[in-house]
Amino acid sequence: MKTVFIADRLYTPTEEIMNPFVVVEDGRITDVSSRVSKEIPSGATVMDLGDAVLAPGFLDIHIHGGAGLDAMRASASELPRLGQFLATHGVTGYFPTTVAAPLDATYAALERLADTIEAAQATSPANGTAARALGIHLEGPFLSHKRRGVHPPEYLIAPTLEVFERLWQAARGHVRMMTIAPEIPGAMEVIAEAARRNVCVSIGHSDAQLPAAQAAVKAGARHATHTFNAMRPLDHRDPGIIGEVLTDGQLSADIIADGIHVAPEVVRLFLRAKGIEHAVLITDAISATGMPDGRYQLGPITVDVKDGKCTSNGSLAGSVLTMDRAVRNVTQFAGWSLQNAVRAATLNPARSAGLAGLGVLAKGARADFVVLSSQGDVIKTIVGGQG
Numbered sequence: 241m242k243t244v245f246i247a248d249r250l251y252t253p254t255e256e257i258m259n260p261f262v263v264v265e266d267g268r269i270t271d272v273s274s275r276v277s278k279e280i281p282s283g284a285t286v287m288d289l290g291d292a293v294l295a296p297g298f299l300d301i302h303i304h305g306g307a308g309l310d311a312m313r314a315s316a317s318e319l320p321r322l323g324q325f326l327a328t329h330g331v332t333g334y335f336p337t338t339v340a341a342p343l344d345a346t347y348a349a350l351e352r353l354a355d356t357i358e359a360a361q362a363t364s365p366a367n368g369t370a371a372r373a374l375g376i377h378l379e380g381p382f383l384s385h386k387r388r389g390v391h392p393p394e395y396l397i398a399p400t401l402e403v404f405e406r407l408w409q410a411a412r413g414h415v416r417m418m419t420i421a422p423e424i425p426g427a428m429e430v431i432a433e434a435a436r437r438n439v440c441v442s443i444g445h446s447d448a449q450l451p452a453a454q455a456a457v458k459a460g461a462r463h464a465t466h467t468f469n470a471m472r473p474l475d476h477r478d479p480g481i482i483g484e485v486l487t488d489g490q491l492s493a494d495i496i497a498d499g500i501h502v503a504p505e506v507v508r509l510f511l512r513a514k515g516i517e518h519a520v521l522i523t524d525a526i527s528a529t530g531m532p533d534g535r536y537q538l539g540p541i542t543v544d545v546k547d548g549k550c551t552s553n554g555s556l557a558g559s560v561l562t563m564d565r566a567v568r569n570v571t572q573f574a575g576w577s578l579q580n581a582v583r584a585a586t587l588n589p590a591r592s593a594g595l596a597g598l599g600v601l602a603k604g605a606r607a608d609f610v611v612l613s614s615q616g617d618v619i620k621t622i623v624g625g626q627g
């Protein structure tokens with residue numbers, strides 16, 4: 241069956257196409273063209289989306305949960321419901337993200353997440369309506385005590401190849417991203433080994449001074465986790481990790497653009513520094529996302545949520561941000577066009593995390609895309625051509 245979606249504009253996201261049409265067959269995109277230069281193929285079901293904007297589905301490479309489900313605690317049968325919730329916010333792929341927890345609980349969680357990822361891989365594109373878990377982001381246990389945020393200190397451990405190998409085995413090789421503090425003894429070896437296995441090594445939760453951050457990049461780190469949060473602060477005579485993150489063109493970096501974790505003006509500074517090619521939006525969302533205020537779990541951590549702010553003993557503990565709101569916030573905080581804001585939620589995270597063929601709306605790609613209003617509100621999300 242052939243379906244043609246027509247709309248007002250489309251972001252690939254590097255290009256803007258006016259009066260676009262997208263042809264979908266068996267869950268894949270077989271053509272993206274403009275009606276100005278090409279005829280819509282005959283014999284297809286036409287979905288007219290009016291004055292909407294089409295963009296690739298959002299990719300969230302740092303998310304702990306949503307809809308009441310915690311990525312480390314939910315069962316493999318519950319997790320698809322998280323994917324359904326995320327799809328309502330324009331997300332079509334995500335990295336369930338761990339927090340520091342007892343190692344046995346972490347191994348068990350990684351096995352469940354591997355089950356979820358393999359189940360999604362085994363499903364044909366045309367059979368899904370939920371965002372897919374694409375790989376695992378290990379946020380910890382190799383984090384700085386000083387910059388641990390709410391990760392429990394008793395579960396932080398020094399990086400060793402042995403522990404990394406056990407985590408890798410439990411996840412059956414589905415670790416795609418790892419946040420690590422490069423200044424901890426043992427970190428460089430683990431960074432190099434993880435990079436060799438094509439893990440996107442992301443520096444963060446770190447008190448690193450500039451030389452350690454630079455050494456991490458030499459060892460294979462290529463990204464930075466929630467810039468400014470849980471990092472040694474920037475000082476004009478002691479630039480530290482943030483000095484490296486904001487100035488090194490080899491590094492991409494992400495930010496929580498909820499206006500709570502980082503002031504809007506600093507989000508703007510970050511976006512200027514990293515530019516439209518290297519800035520990545522994440523949510524760091526927890527199970528409370530899409531739920532009423534109250535008390536929730538983030539792995540082993542109890543979190544209180546009030547007025548959109550998540551705290552544990554007074555420290556920020558993740559967010560209730562959604563990707564569509566992060567995109568809209570970037571247009572407001574920094575005056576970025578919707579096209580560039582979309583890029584920071586699609587192509588850029590795909591490139592940072594090595595997700596080949598994702599984050600683009602182009603011929604040959606999976607038919608995972610989002611239908612937006614011109615203001616960036618989600619009208620609907622198409623997963624595998626359905627929605």
Ligand SMILES: [Zn+2]
Binds near residue numbers: 302304337379524558
């Ligand atoms: Zn996190």
